[in-house]
Amino acid sequence: MNRYTILILTGLFALILFSVPEYAFAMHIMEGFLPAKWSIFWSVLTIPFLVMGLRTIKKKVEDNPSLKLLLGVAGAFAFILSALKLPSVTGSCSHPTGVGLGAILFGPTAMTVIGVIVLLFQAILLAHGGITTLGANTFSMAVAGPFVAYWIYKLGKKLGLPAWLSVFLAAFFGDLLTYVVTSLQLAIAFPAAQGGIATSVIKFLSVFAVTQLPLAVSEGILTVIVFNFLKSY
């Protein structure tokens, strides 16, 4: 192979990155991509959060049976949101995760349960993500993202930041963290021969940064606008 081959490979890489936006931009690890042990590891790590979420919901539903229906409809809403084309500053379109919005509105534990269901439906109905990678995807999208978004929102309120800024930061970092955690998951599963996980993390982070950074900003802006609209309702 010579440098022309490399150039062609890079070109091909760029082509795929921009020609298959629907998939490349959604930060779901695809079916079968993670080795067995890591699939199991992330699933086991996610289960306590899921159980916690189910317990919280169950308790609340006993007092208020309408909550179950609200959560069901909210899950459908999150699914639609994730399938929606989002205007992006780079001109291309992709999916908002809705992580920040959901966490602020329903709390992070309920969001975990809704998140697993939405991810399962995305895997089965849209072929985004997968069953063997459900644990890993849940951890990044429906555990790490919502919890951080929720904490940042609370922190922002405590610090007396303006509401729009807290909402923006929560959505922005919620989205960003999702992408960081996914890169981490991939890096741990496939450490580089030299430099190990750390090098690998940098590789994955930089590959996905191209698309994920502008998206996080988009998501932040959009969540703020939606939040303001909702307030006026």
Added chain:
Amino acid sequence: MLNIDQLAYANRLRYVHPVEKFIFSIVTMGLCLAFTSIHLYAAVVVLMGFGVLALARIPWQVYLRLMLLPVGFLFIGVLTVIISVGGTGYDWIYRWDLGPLSLGIRHTDLVLGLNIFGKALAAVSCLYFLSLTTPMVEMISVLKRLRVPALFIELMGLVYRFIFVLMETAQKIHTSQSSRCGYATLAISYRSTSQLISSLFAKSFQRSAMLFTALTARGYTGDLQVLEPEFNYSKRNIGMIVLIELGLLFTALMFGGSVL
């Protein structure tokens, strides 16, 4: 958008017991995950392709498009694994020196990359076999048999139903906005999208309240019990599944199969 859902209700394997289809695809997927063997992966891709195209009679154009869908992620992921940055002294197939750093492909990484590629493709074809032959309603009832908590099952059922209700609403709002010149520029797109999202959210909220009223009128107090659809197991199918899985296991062990 929900092509898979539509096909799942109309395919030729629709009335095969969902548990049989579920076990077949999940066990096969498990084998792919457990073993590293290109032969196994190839066998699974062919097998599932046969199941989807010849038995379930899914149009090949649709199946091809679905198989290409995850290719974007697959290429990026695999290339990121294959290409490494590093010094000298490894089994480089090719190296490109950039001053102190060098960028290149190592032999072991290439093998690893190819394995990941094959495994992911095989696993995806298992997922497609399941999702293209088994309607979601039946998939949920399989999960119920697997003792997944009732609350989770009920929420899944609600989410599934309301995906379609809300999607219709979202489409109507989108059409209405487009017909009034929404999405004309980037700024207008932002405004239109956020109006769509917030209006959809408000309508979702109203819907859940109306649904609560309607269900309460039928005696809802917190549980969403329903009758399960009935299916008959087929001894022949179960026998076939056992044979196929044993065959795949044999393939995996015979042809360079190593357990990860």
Added chain:
Amino acid sequence: MNEYIIEAEELEFTYPDGTRALKGASLRIRRGAKIALLGSNGAGKSTLFLHFNGILKPQKGKLRFNGVEVRYDKKSLLQLRKDVGVVFQDPDTQLFSASVYQEISFGPLNMGLSRETAREKVLQAMEDTGISELKDKPTHFLSYGQKKRVSIADVLAMDPKVIIADEPTVWLDPKHAKQIERLFRDINEKGTTVIISTHDVDLAYAWADYIFVIHEGKIIGEGNPEDIFADDILIRKAGLERPWILDITGLLIEKGFLTNKTPYPRNKKELIKMINCTKYLGGTENQYDLSTFRDEGRDANYIPVGRTRK
């Protein structure tokens, strides 16, 4: 057994947002009747029937079911909801399950029926509403009319004594509207009291045995269809119109083309038969035989009793 299955006395209800929806509504529903609750948009129809089913609790006034005052403990409410079924206007807000079969089984299972009995009820309800072939279809593939039928089967499967339907024919084209009208007639013939809430005067006139007119949260008139629509002031007050068939028939009688010795026709078919029977005798002594022109609409021999206008 009480003659009236539902009795409401001076019901008052104000929503949390301050809308005074009911301001002392009183009415008595006769067992086995076909009732139309007629009123313009926003007159309080929906609020009233949400009371009949125990979803809303009156802030003042009393409600009796089968002669017994409704209590609002959990057990009595469940019984009331079994006895009084509500078919909501928009099937998309009523149907919660993607499977038609599972959807209909929800009510019977809530009533505490065994799975086996529930299964029978579901299949029976599907047959009665003509949707047996939809059993394996997902809800989101159904047409609007089919969803409407499923939402009726939802309620039928619970074997209610009273069925209330909110604007059941709206959004349907004439053919499907007729089918639904007929379905409710059949349900009524099997002994179920049917209440239709509507603003469609032609439907109310053609279909109902007895009509209640609701306006601004009060029942402002009741009676058999002919009497109700003879009362011009009442109709105008309620923001409604007279059915065209009454206007035209009245005029033809006045002009001597039809005699006034006969009951009024209830739908187009009957009027056409009636005109066709006219031998053009100069409007003097035409006699119509009821049986020759009475169409399938409401019962010919239903005579409303116990009228207690408030």
Added chain:
Amino acid sequence: MNEYIIEAEELEFTYPDGTRALKGASLRIRRGAKIALLGSNGAGKSTLFLHFNGILKPQKGKLRFNGVEVRYDKKSLLQLRKDVGVVFQDPDTQLFSASVYQEISFGPLNMGLSRETAREKVLQAMEDTGISELKDKPTHFLSYGQKKRVSIADVLAMDPKVIIADEPTVWLDPKHAKQIERLFRDINEKGTTVIISTHDVDLAYAWADYIFVIHEGKIIGEGNPEDIFADDILIRKAGLERPWILDITGLLIEKGFLTNKTPYPRNKKELIKMINCTKYLGGTENQYDLSTFRDEGRDANYIPVGRTRK
């Protein structure tokens, strides 16, 4: 200026799910006319008018607006959507903004008008639809009839040359339905071409100058209302009914009570006037003066031209 504002030639359209909604639909809409697009549910009405507005692009066939073939680049599409406004059936889904003012300003602002000009357009549209006093109200607090008006103002504010309304009177009580009918007549009188898509034969007959009948994705008939409804086979094929007023008038003429020397009445009011004029002469030589009984419905003197049945 072209005589026809919209011309469609052999439009074909199949949805991604495989539904063949249009199978070669051709029609020409005369500038300034009041058109009814008549067909039962699922005949292809909605798909057709989504083409007029450029939301859907025909897979085969041609569409001309004002004599110029529609191109589907961004700029031409924006112009087309400005020129052809669509009032959708269910205002609950059409309205997506928090306040009435914000809602109506959506279109004008997207067209790139200055805030000041947009403001004028919005206020004018609110006045024309009689909702000026709702300006600052949140949309979800409005009654159904008010929402309907807002959804009409939405489109009016963009100054379209053609307005298409999908089933505009469904779900409205008679009083409000009349108001909306009248509103569209007023809009038409100011020069806008109005197309109403409906399955309501009485509305189409009473309101429209010219009717297109659509069935299974094709235009199967067109003509002035009298001719359309005289064609029994056409009406039955389209799954429709004749307007009751034609049935009754026809019968009365046949029985000799009215003469057949006069144009048919178009609505109840006209028929009543007509019967009242009858001096009961044994059905021989009654003559009616058009001006005495012609109601406010459609123009008495509109004569449709250029009929090109396919």
